[in-house]
Amino acid sequence: GDGVKQANAEGSRILSRHSSSLSEKYDDECDKDAILETELFLKRVAAKAYTHKSWTDMRRTLVYARTEVRFYNEIVPLLLASNDDRLRRQIPKCFHATYDLSGLIEEDSLTTDASQPSPLPEDEEQLNALLATKGGH
Numbered sequence: 001g002d003g004v005k006q007a008n009a010e011g012s013r014i015l016s017r018h019s020s021s022l023s024e025k026y027d028d029e030c031d032k033d034a035i036l037e038t039e040l041f042l043k044r045v046a047a048k049a050y051t052h053k054s055w056t057d058m059r060r061t062l063v064y065a066r067t068e069v070r071f072y073n074e075i076v077p078l079l080l081a082s083n084d085d086r087l088r089r090q091i092p093k094c095f096h097a098t099y100d101l102s103g104l105i106e107e108d109s110l111t112t113d114a115s116q117p118s119p120l121p122e123d124e125e126q127l128n129a130l131l132a133t134k135g136g137h
Contacts, residue, residue, distance in 0.1 A: 069098060
């Protein structure tokens, strides 16, 4: 797909081909046997890609990813429960959103707590091991 690089994330446009049975819950007008193409955008924040930043900047990037995942997982379902068709058309469909910041930022850590000391080890091997799977998508 087409790569999109942002200051706080990397993304790719992906063209997905799938049967309409996978889309029935999203589009009632689908032909049951149709093969559909859906353009998806995969956004990924890999913590190890931001080690060149200061801890404060890296933390801000990771907390932003956490906030975005929480928005799609917790707030969007509440908004869509209103059955407002206009709102439903405006909010992008999110099929999956998750993050793992364990060992970096506590779950209850405030977004604005820039005073949190860096948990990053000085040793490059330990740093790579800690950050190997951290981030969000």
